[in-house]
Amino acid sequence: MSLHLQNIxxxxxxxxxxxxxxxxxxxxxxxxxxGRTLAGKTTLMRLMAGLEPPTRGKIIxxxxxxxxxxxxxxxxxxxxxxxxxxxxxxxYDNIASPLKLAKxxxxxxxxxxxxVAEMLHIEQLLNRYPQELSGGQQQRxxxxxxxxxxxxxxxxxxPLVNLDYKLREELRDELRDLFKARNCIAVYATTEPNExxxxxxxxxxxxxxxxxxYGPTEQVYREPNGRFSAEMFSEPPINIVPGRLTxxxxxxxxxxxxxxxxxxxxxxxGDYDFGVRASHLTLQPxxxxxxxxxxxxDVAEISGSETFLxxxxxxxxxxxxxxxxxQFSVNEPLKVYFPTHQLYAFDKQGHTVHIPVRQGxxxxx
Amino acid sequence: xxxKVPNNRAWxxxxxxxxxxxxxxxxxxxxVVNYSVQDVLGPNARFFTGTEWFQSMLNDDxxxxxxxxxISFSLxxxxxxxxxxxxxxxxxxxxxxxxxxxxxxxxxxLLIPWNVVGSIWQIFxxxxxxxxxxxxxxxxxxxxxxxxxxxxxxxxxxxxxWHWTPLVAMLCYSGLRSIPEAYYQAxxxxxxxxxxxxxYIQLPKLTNVxxxxxxxxxxxxxxxxxxxxxxxxxxxGSATTFLSQSLTTMAVGQxxxxxxxxxxxxxxxxxxxVSWVFYTTIMNMQKDKPPHGGA
Numbered sequence: 133m134s135l136h137l138q139n140i141x142x143x144x145x146x147x148x149x150x151x152x153x154x155x156x157x158x159x160x161x162x163x164x165x166x167g168r169t170l171a172g173k174t175t176l177m178r179l180m181a182g183l184e185p186p187t188r189g190k191i192i193x194x195x196x197x198x199x200x201x202x203x204x205x206x207x208x209x210x211x212x213x214x215x216x217x218x219x220x221x222x223x224y225d226n227i228a229s230p231l232k233l234a235k236x237x238x239x240x241x242x243x244x245x246x247x248v249a250e251m252l253h254i255e256q257l258l259n260r261y262p263q264e265l266s267g268g269q270q271q272r273x274x275x276x277x278x279x280x281x282x283x284x285x286x287x288x289x290x291p292l293v294n295l296d297y298k299l300r301e302e303l304r305d306e307l308r309d310l311f312k313a314r315n316c317i318a319v320y321a322t323t324e325p326n327e328x329x330x331x332x333x334x335x336x337x338x339x340x341x342x343x344x345x346y347g348p349t350e351q352v353y354r355e356p357n358g359r360f361s362a363e364m365f366s367e368p369p370i371n372i373v374p375g376r377l378t379x380x381x382x383x384x385x386x387x388x389x390x391x392x393x394x395x396x397x398x399x400x401x402g403d404y405d406f407g408v409r410a411s412h413l414t415l416q417p418x419x420x421x422x423x424x425x426x427x428x429x430d431v432a433e434i435s436g437s438e439t440f441l442x443x444x445x446x447x448x449x450x451x452x453x454x455x456x457x458x459q460f461s462v463n464e465p466l467k468v469y470f471p472t473h474q475l476y477a478f479d480k481q482g483h484t485v486h487i488p489v490r491q492g493x494x495x496x497x
Numbered sequence: 498x499x500x501k502v503p504n505n506r507a508w509x510x511x512x513x514x515x516x517x518x519x520x521x522x523x524x525x526x527x528x529v530v531n532y533s534v535q536d537v538l539g540p541n542a543r544f545f546t547g548t549e550w551f552q553s554m555l556n557d558d559x560x561x562x563x564x565x566x567x568i569s570f571s572l573x574x575x576x577x578x579x580x581x582x583x584x585x586x587x588x589x590x591x592x593x594x595x596x597x598x599x600x601x602x603x604x605x606x607l608l609i610p611w612n613v614v615g616s617i618w619q620i621f622x623x624x625x626x627x628x629x630x631x632x633x634x635x636x637x638x639x640x641x642x643x644x645x646x647x648x649x650x651x652x653x654x655x656x657x658x659w660h661w662t663p664l665v666a667m668l669c670y671s672g673l674r675s676i677p678e679a680y681y682q683a684x685x686x687x688x689x690x691x692x693x694x695x696x697y698i699q700l701p702k703l704t705n706v707x708x709x710x711x712x713x714x715x716x717x718x719x720x721x722x723x724x725x726x727x728x729x730x731x732x733x734g735s736a737t738t739f740l741s742q743s744l745t746t747m748a749v750g751q752x753x754x755x756x757x758x759x760x761x762x763x764x765x766x767x768x769x770x771v772s773w774v775f776y777t778t779i780m781n782m783q784k785d786k787p788p789h790g791g792a
Contacts, residue, residue, distance in 0.1 A: 181686060220700075
């Protein structure tokens with residue numbers, strides 16, 4: 133099954149929630165919708181499912197126009213951020229419910245339920261009720277309900293947000309495997325760039341109801357087509373420093389001059405926004421041409437086994453992504469090394485004009 | 498020096514509440530208990546009677562009949578008001594000004610004092626000037642609540658349904674509003690029918706408010722007094738004489754303080770017992786389904 137959204141607009145009470153989205157999803161593809169809260173991810177999913185028709189535009193499924201076909205007549209399933217199960221039914225009956233409603237023979241249902249339960253590792257919980265389960269088990273049950281019918285389209289609306297860190301990683305890894313053998317389109321909404329990277333497949337970057345970029349996840353990450361896309365798809369967000377490019381030199385803040393990379397020389401001289409990934413900034417020089425900046429520490433944010441170090445130079449703030457846990461005191465002076473060969477350049481309209489050459493085997497690419 | 502100076506001032510803070518509860522509940526109740534075991538003939542002439550009053554009350558034919566009427570009345574109005582209240586809640590508008598308008602309209606009967614409700618219906622059912630009484634007579638239907646026991650019963654039930662169904666509807670409405678929209682979406686995606694949505698999503702999520710609704714309506718209806726008293730005066734004959742009216746006649750009308758005190762205690766215990774049994778049963782049913790308790 134293929135799904136094609138053609139120039140979709142969705143306007144609710146005069147407020148555009150989705151504007152001009154054109155997106156074609158291939159059969160058997162795994163697609164991530166990446167965007168911040170209110171970017172329009174859930175709305176787009178509701179339109180894909182047919183829970184409501186778009187204000188303008190067409191939705192084509194397998195070449196057939198289904199724009200105004202109600203969800204009841206489409207073959208879709210959906211998993212929500214909240215754990216949605218029938219409260220008075222056991223896990224078994226919950227998973228079986230879509231097939232029961234489709235009036236399939238009992239023996240088939242039983243076989244399918246056990247298969248799905250095994251796949252999701254909840255086979256020992258089939259006689260329990262949802263409220264007796266942990267969050268992760270409840271969400272597995274909800275996924276079971278979504279997976280048991282051979283839906284053409286499965287939508288996941290931030291399904292792992294309400295789970296703890298460990299469970300999230302576990303379920304996320306399993307999720308990818310569950311879809312390997314299927315021919316349906318899976319769409320997965322998330323706010324977290326790292327989740328998109330972990331899931332792979334394709335990624336569509338959404339911002340304020342518009343589609344910024346769509347393509348294979350790695351490619352979208354490495355080659356953002358614009359400043360917003362780059363900011364959306366990096367955690368912590370990519371550092372943006374305004375600067376001026378003259379013949380052989382880049383100038384930041386009128387005082388920091390450094391010779392530019394050969395590739396950058398091809399750009400027209402002028403003002404640009406230069407982007408550098410947080411993981412490319414270091415506290416030790418990596419190359420001779422690294423630019424040393426004197427900065428002061430604002431705050432060190434520890435996330436798992438990594439540290440996000442927020443610092444400020446005289447005119448602009450920077451954030452560094454360091455492996456391991458580090459302690460810094462506020463206002464501590466530091467030297468940060470800025471890799472001048474790993475700069476992205478965006479023009480003043482926000483379009484990408486330069487992408488750094490990949491470093492062989494760089495951890496974060 | 499030891500810092501832990503014993504400080505009993507906390508007791509002072511509890512005292513006002515204790516005094517209040519004593520005057521509002523404990524002392525009146527104890528007075529009733531006191532009366533129920535004595536025969537008071539005058540200020541200085543009283544005899545201890547033990548359980549005599551209780552025995553005679555339990556064996557009183559008129560009271561037994563009133564008790565049966567009372568139970569039937571409560572069961573009938575519960576059987577009508579609970580489903581009707583759920584039904585109204587289901588069709589009420591969910592948002593916008595219509596929701597507010599319907600909520601206000603539906604709440605109006607709840608704001609009318611009991612004996613005013615009785616008076617309204619007394620006039621409403623009169624054959625000469627009452628809309629309903631006159632209308633039925635014009636349609637050729639014989640209807641007279643002072644002569645026909647069936648008419649009297651039907652009218653009292655109709656009146657109670659009109660007065661109190663809104664309470665059930667409002668409780669259910671609030672319960673329904675607390676169900677996340679995602680449940681309904683999920684059900685639509687599952688292609689669940691309206692009935693399945695009601696049976697497997699709405700009803701289970703309403704259980705808690707329904708327990709409250711049934712308890713409130715049971716206690717209320719079991720103590721009903723002013724409305725039938727004003728409407729029918731307990732008649733025709735004693736067809737609509739409920740427990741509280743029998744009690745009033747005995748205590749205030751005939752000044753039989755001993756028997757009516759015994760009767761009050763029995764009355765009180767019956768309400769307490771029925772409510773407790775109902776509540777415990779429902780809670781156990783909920784606990785039985787998930788054998789390890791809810792999360």
